[in-house]
Amino acid sequence: MSFLEIKALTKRFSETTAVEDFSLTVERGEFVSLLGPSGCGKTTTLQMIAGFEQPTSGSIILHGRNLAKIPARKRGLGIVFQTYALFPHMTVEQNVAFGLEMRGIPEPDRRQKVAAALDLVKLSHLAKRLPKAMSGGQRQRVALARALVIEPELLLLDEPLSNLDAKLREEMQLELRRIQQEAGVTTLLVTHDQSEAMALSDRIAVMQSGRLMQLGTPFDTYETPKSTFISNFLGKTNCLNARLVSTTGTASTLVINGIEVSGPSVNLLPGDVMASLRPERIDIVESSDGHTEAKVLERIFLGDQWLFRLETKLGELLVVRRNRGRREAEPGENVFIVWQPEHLQILPASRESA
Amino acid sequence: MKSPQNMKPWLLSGPAFVLFLVLLLIPLVMTFMLSFNSFSFYGGIEDVYTFGNYIEVLGDSYFYEIFLRTFLIALITTVFCVLLGVPEAYILLRMRPLARSIMLLVVLGPLLISVVVRTLGWAILLGNNGVINELLQSLGLITSPVKMLYTSGGIVAALVHVMIPFMIIAVWAALQRRDPSAEQAAESLGASPVKVFTRIVLPQAMPGILSGSLIVFSLSASAFATPAILGGRRVKVVSTTVYDEFLNTLNWPLGAAIAVLLLASVLVIMLSWNRLIEKRYTGVFE
Amino acid sequence: MISNGRYSLLFNALFTLFMVGPLVVVIGVSFTPTGYLEFPPSGLSLRWFAAILDNPDFIDAAWVSLKLGIASATVSTIVAVPAALAIGREKFSGREALQALFLSPLTVPTVVLGIAFLRLLSVLELNGTFVGLVLCHAIIITPFVLRLVLSSVVGMDRSIEKAAISLGASNWTVFRRITMPLIMPGIVGGWVLAFITSFDELTVTVFIVNPSTTTLPVRLFSHITQTTDPLIASVSTVVILFTVALMLLINRFYGLDRLLMGETK
Missing domain, CATH: 2.40.50.140 (Nucleic acid-binding proteins)
Known part of the structure; x- marks a missing residue:
C-alpha cells in the first residue's frame, strides 16, 4: 500500500466539474507535482487533500488513514499557501510556534523545535521580526518552517514560488529541494510553472480540465508526452500537422506538408497525426x-x-x-x-x- | 450539515437585525401611519386615517416655498462643493506625504467637530456686527453692514464648509486608484496642466464627483443644525419646519407628513441619480 | 510625480483659510475679556472659561454626552462586528438587503429618524431616558462601525485562517488568535468614529432628550438659538480642543484618512 492514495477523486460544483476521477499514489518521501494551467483542477485537488473542500466522491487515504471524516485541523498536514498566509501580527518565532502550541507541546520543547526549524530554513537571525519587515523570499521560508515544524506526514505546497521574482525563484527551487530532502517529508506541489515542476519533483502529474493526463518522471514526461497539449505545456515545441503513412516495428513514414519524413515506430493507425519536434533537437x-x-x-x-x-x-x-x-x-x-x-x-x- | 451552515450568518447578524427592526423599521412605519392621523388643537392626535395632512402640505404655497428653498440650497451647496472640492482633492493627492497628512487633518478634521460649533463660527463671521462686515467696513468697501446672517446665502456658505469633506473623500477615493503616470504620459505628449486636468484627471474623478454630489445633496437637503442656527424662523427649510411642527406647534401628524415627503423626495432623487450613474459608468471604471 | 504649481498652492492656502477660519474665530472670540463677541479679541482673558465652571448645565450635558457616546458606541460595536463577519464572508440570500438595512441610517434624513425615534420612545414611555438615547444613537452610528469592520474583514487574506486551521487550531482559537487581532484596527477605528458621531449628534437627539438627559450639542444649540455670547464660544473651544486631541490620537494610531475614507495607500 502506498503512503498516499488518492482514488477516483471527483469534485463537482453546482455547474462545473472541477476534478474528475483523479487517482494518484505517492510513496513516502516522494516529491510529486500537480502541473497544469489555471482552472485545471489542481488547486481544488489540493484543497480536498487539505480538508478545505469536501470531495463529491472518491477517497484520500494517507498512511492507511481515510481522511474523509477528519476535519482540516486534525489532518496534521503542513501547508504552504500561495500568499504565504503568515500571521501578520505575530513574529517569525510566534508564527512557527503556533502549530506546536495547538498541539500542546510544552514551552522548552517548543523553543527547541522552533529553533531547529528556523535553522533548517536559515532564518535563525530573524526570529523576532514581524513578517511585514521581511522580503518575499524570507516570508516564503517562514511559511515553510511553520509548515514543517509540526512534522507533517504530508507537505502541501500551493504555488509557493509564484510571488517571487525570476532570479529568487531559481534560488528558492534549489533551497526548497534541499529542505524537502533534509526533512525527508512527502511533498505534493501544485504549480502552473513547468520549469518549477521539472526542477523539483520526482514525478509530475499533468492535469487538464480536471483530469490527470500524464504521470511520470520529469524526463519521461518531457521526452515522451502523450499529447500535443502536454508537449506544448512542458517547454517549447514545433507542432506540425502530419499524415502517418505507415509504421513498422522500427520506424514510420510520415508526410508533412507534402514532404516525406521518417520518424520512430509508433502505436497509432495511419491517418492524420501531429508531429512534434523540440527546437533544441534541430x-x-x-x-x-x-x-x-x-x-x-x-x-x-x-x-x-x-x-x-x-x-x-x-x-x-x-x-x-x-x-x-x-x-x-x-x-x-x-x-x-x-x-x-x-x-x-x-x-x-x-x-x-x- | 446543511442547516447550521445556513443559520450561521443569521445568528451572527441576528442581534443587529433585531435592533434595527425594533428601533428603525417599526418606528418608520409608525411615523408613516402617524402622517395619516389628524390633529386638533384641543383634542391632540386623533386616531383617524385621512390624506388631510398631505392635501394641506401639497396645497399650500407656504410649504411649496419651503421645499423649493430647501432643494435650491442643497443644489447650490452641491455645485460649490464640486467647484472647490474637486481641485482641492487633486491638489491633496499631488502633495508630498508629510504635507498631505497635515492637510488631511485640516480638510477632514472639521468633519469630526460638532456641526453646532462649526455653525457658530459662521454665525460670528456673518453677523451684522460680525467679523466679515467689520472687516469690509474698516477697509471702506461698504458703508453699512451687508445682511448675511438669516439669509439663504449664509446657510449655503456654512453648508459648503460642513459638507465639502464628503466631496473630497469621494473624489479622493476615485482618484487614488488612478495611475499617475497617465498624467505624465499626457504631459509628454504635449498637454498643458489645464488640459491634463480636464482631459485625464477629470474623467477619472467623475464617478467620485457623482457619488460625492449625491451624498452632499442629500445631506444638505436634510440638514438641520446649520439652517436652524443661521436661518432661524426667518429662513425656514424642511427639517426646521418639521422640528417646529413637532416641538412648538405640537402638530405631530402634519410634521410627520412633511417628513415623509422629505424622505420620499430624497429617496427618489437618490435612486434616479444612482440609475444615471450606473447607466453611464457601469464597467468603465471597474 | 507631478507636483503642484503656484496657483494650486494659492488655491490650497485659500481653501485652508476657508476650512480653518470659522474655527479660529470661535477660539479667538472665547478669549475676549469683554462681555460681548469681538474678533480679534481686544485682550486675552480666561474669564469665559472660568464661567463654564459656574454653569453646571454645560458640565452636566458634557457628562451625558460622554457617557452616551461610550455606551452607544459599545452597543453598536457589539452588534456590528458579528454582522460584519456574516456580511463580509458568508454567502446567503438576503445578504445585500441586510447590508442595505444596516447602512440605511446614512440615507434616511436625520430629522425623519428623529421623529421616528420620538414616536417609538413615547409609545414605549422611554422618551427622554438615557436607555432610549443609547439605543437610538446605536442605530445612527452602526453604519460607521459596520463599514470600517467590513472593510477589514473583506481585506483579510482568508488563507491566513486556513493556515491556522491546518496547524490544528479550533474555530474558536482561530477567531480569538487570528481573526480578532487582524480586524482589531477596524473595530477600534469603528468604535472611535461611532463615539465621535454620537458625541456630536444633534438632529436626532434634539427630539428625544428631556432636561435631565440633555446632551452637549443640544445644550449648545438651544443656547445659540437664544443668544450668542462669549460663554458659548468658550464651551465650543473646549469641544474643538477635545475633538482635535482625539483626532490626533486616531491619526497617530490608525490614520485619519483610513478612518474616514476606508483603506487607502
Missing part, C-alpha cells in the same frame, strides 16, 4: 548533403543560446542553438537543418491546437 548545418533547406526569418540572442525562426518546406520552425561564441546565421541567410528521426514525436491529432 541542428543547423552549412552543407546541403541531403538536409532540409531553411531560410532564417528572425533570430533572438538569449545569452546562453540563440533562438531562430526558420522558414522551411515543412512550415515555420523554431530552433534553439547553444551559444558557442561563434558567428551564427543572420536573417535572410540560407542554412540547412537536420534532426534524428527518433526525436520526432508522433502524437494523436487533437482538435484543439493548443
Whole structure:
C-alpha cells in the first residue's frame, strides 16, 4: 500500500466539474507535482487533500488513514499557501510556534523545535521580526518552517514560488529541494510553472480540465508526452500537422506538408497525426548533403543560446542553438537543418491546437 | 450539515437585525401611519386615517416655498462643493506625504467637530456686527453692514464648509486608484496642466464627483443644525419646519407628513441619480 | 510625480483659510475679556472659561454626552462586528438587503429618524431616558462601525485562517488568535468614529432628550438659538480642543484618512 492514495477523486460544483476521477499514489518521501494551467483542477485537488473542500466522491487515504471524516485541523498536514498566509501580527518565532502550541507541546520543547526549524530554513537571525519587515523570499521560508515544524506526514505546497521574482525563484527551487530532502517529508506541489515542476519533483502529474493526463518522471514526461497539449505545456515545441503513412516495428513514414519524413515506430493507425519536434533537437548545418533547406526569418540572442525562426518546406520552425561564441546565421541567410528521426514525436491529432 | 451552515450568518447578524427592526423599521412605519392621523388643537392626535395632512402640505404655497428653498440650497451647496472640492482633492493627492497628512487633518478634521460649533463660527463671521462686515467696513468697501446672517446665502456658505469633506473623500477615493503616470504620459505628449486636468484627471474623478454630489445633496437637503442656527424662523427649510411642527406647534401628524415627503423626495432623487450613474459608468471604471 | 504649481498652492492656502477660519474665530472670540463677541479679541482673558465652571448645565450635558457616546458606541460595536463577519464572508440570500438595512441610517434624513425615534420612545414611555438615547444613537452610528469592520474583514487574506486551521487550531482559537487581532484596527477605528458621531449628534437627539438627559450639542444649540455670547464660544473651544486631541490620537494610531475614507495607500 502506498503512503498516499488518492482514488477516483471527483469534485463537482453546482455547474462545473472541477476534478474528475483523479487517482494518484505517492510513496513516502516522494516529491510529486500537480502541473497544469489555471482552472485545471489542481488547486481544488489540493484543497480536498487539505480538508478545505469536501470531495463529491472518491477517497484520500494517507498512511492507511481515510481522511474523509477528519476535519482540516486534525489532518496534521503542513501547508504552504500561495500568499504565504503568515500571521501578520505575530513574529517569525510566534508564527512557527503556533502549530506546536495547538498541539500542546510544552514551552522548552517548543523553543527547541522552533529553533531547529528556523535553522533548517536559515532564518535563525530573524526570529523576532514581524513578517511585514521581511522580503518575499524570507516570508516564503517562514511559511515553510511553520509548515514543517509540526512534522507533517504530508507537505502541501500551493504555488509557493509564484510571488517571487525570476532570479529568487531559481534560488528558492534549489533551497526548497534541499529542505524537502533534509526533512525527508512527502511533498505534493501544485504549480502552473513547468520549469518549477521539472526542477523539483520526482514525478509530475499533468492535469487538464480536471483530469490527470500524464504521470511520470520529469524526463519521461518531457521526452515522451502523450499529447500535443502536454508537449506544448512542458517547454517549447514545433507542432506540425502530419499524415502517418505507415509504421513498422522500427520506424514510420510520415508526410508533412507534402514532404516525406521518417520518424520512430509508433502505436497509432495511419491517418492524420501531429508531429512534434523540440527546437533544441534541430541542428543547423552549412552543407546541403541531403538536409532540409531553411531560410532564417528572425533570430533572438538569449545569452546562453540563440533562438531562430526558420522558414522551411515543412512550415515555420523554431530552433534553439547553444551559444558557442561563434558567428551564427543572420536573417535572410540560407542554412540547412537536420534532426534524428527518433526525436520526432508522433502524437494523436487533437482538435484543439493548443 | 446543511442547516447550521445556513443559520450561521443569521445568528451572527441576528442581534443587529433585531435592533434595527425594533428601533428603525417599526418606528418608520409608525411615523408613516402617524402622517395619516389628524390633529386638533384641543383634542391632540386623533386616531383617524385621512390624506388631510398631505392635501394641506401639497396645497399650500407656504410649504411649496419651503421645499423649493430647501432643494435650491442643497443644489447650490452641491455645485460649490464640486467647484472647490474637486481641485482641492487633486491638489491633496499631488502633495508630498508629510504635507498631505497635515492637510488631511485640516480638510477632514472639521468633519469630526460638532456641526453646532462649526455653525457658530459662521454665525460670528456673518453677523451684522460680525467679523466679515467689520472687516469690509474698516477697509471702506461698504458703508453699512451687508445682511448675511438669516439669509439663504449664509446657510449655503456654512453648508459648503460642513459638507465639502464628503466631496473630497469621494473624489479622493476615485482618484487614488488612478495611475499617475497617465498624467505624465499626457504631459509628454504635449498637454498643458489645464488640459491634463480636464482631459485625464477629470474623467477619472467623475464617478467620485457623482457619488460625492449625491451624498452632499442629500445631506444638505436634510440638514438641520446649520439652517436652524443661521436661518432661524426667518429662513425656514424642511427639517426646521418639521422640528417646529413637532416641538412648538405640537402638530405631530402634519410634521410627520412633511417628513415623509422629505424622505420620499430624497429617496427618489437618490435612486434616479444612482440609475444615471450606473447607466453611464457601469464597467468603465471597474 | 507631478507636483503642484503656484496657483494650486494659492488655491490650497485659500481653501485652508476657508476650512480653518470659522474655527479660529470661535477660539479667538472665547478669549475676549469683554462681555460681548469681538474678533480679534481686544485682550486675552480666561474669564469665559472660568464661567463654564459656574454653569453646571454645560458640565452636566458634557457628562451625558460622554457617557452616551461610550455606551452607544459599545452597543453598536457589539452588534456590528458579528454582522460584519456574516456580511463580509458568508454567502446567503438576503445578504445585500441586510447590508442595505444596516447602512440605511446614512440615507434616511436625520430629522425623519428623529421623529421616528420620538414616536417609538413615547409609545414605549422611554422618551427622554438615557436607555432610549443609547439605543437610538446605536442605530445612527452602526453604519460607521459596520463599514470600517467590513472593510477589514473583506481585506483579510482568508488563507491566513486556513493556515491556522491546518496547524490544528479550533474555530474558536482561530477567531480569538487570528481573526480578532487582524480586524482589531477596524473595530477600534469603528468604535472611535461611532463615539465621535454620537458625541456630536444633534438632529436626532434634539427630539428625544428631556432636561435631565440633555446632551452637549443640544445644550449648545438651544443656547445659540437664544443668544450668542462669549460663554458659548468658550464651551465650543473646549469641544474643538477635545475633538482635535482625539483626532490626533486616531491619526497617530490608525490614520485619519483610513478612518474616514476606508483603506487607502
